[in-house]
């Protein structure tokens with residue numbers, strides 16, 4: 001695995017998205033995301049690292065005002081084209097999850113399916129402070145992340161609780177085999 005270098009910059013992700021399929025192309029809507037929409041009943045949602053945007057499209061179809069960010073302009077362009085004729089579509093934005101000053105409004109929920117594990121430790125801290133700024137108090141941030149991150153950080157519930165500690169409470173962590181890899185779902189509640 002060490003020899004297979006995962007993409008980490010926006011240029012590297014652009015190249016992946018120029019291909020017909022990406023290695024992370026599981027387009028099924030996770031039950032955890034469905035429950036976030038059903039249980040929390042958010043009016044607004046923010047997705048970090050949305051890629052081709054299928055998960056935020058699902059949120060928009062539920063009547064939620066969905067905003068989705070990714071730093072790959074190729075992914076965002078493809079995401080926009082895919083929903084061009086949809087009645088309910090997300091707002092897709094090219095942006096870096098470590099600096100989202102382009103966004104100023106507060107969101108009811110946020111989620112990240114496969115982006116957090118791309119970050120190094122310095123970027124993780126900036127990400128935490130940005131979603132803290134962008135979420136309403138009590139709002140849930142849902143993450144799905146690999147245990148063995150491509151950025152070489154071992155992501156465990158203990159690690160996540162510590163990184164988010166000052167501004168979020170780790171309400172729940174659940175082991176997952178999504179995409180057949182050892183990973184976790186994390187539910188973090190903004191303090």
Ligand SMILES: C[S@@+](CC[C@H](N)C(=O)[O-])C[C@H]1O[C@@H](n2cnc3c(N)ncnc32)[C@H](O)[C@@H]1O
Pocket residue numbers: 008010013024025026048049050051052069070071072075095096097098112113114115118119
């Ligand atoms: C493994 S892909 C998952 C994409 C999508 N969530 C999915 O499951 O299909 C990770 C995504 O995070 C994005 N990403 C990684 N680091 C980012 C950053 N610092 N800012 C914004 N997006 C980032 C990548 O461009 C890529 O689209």
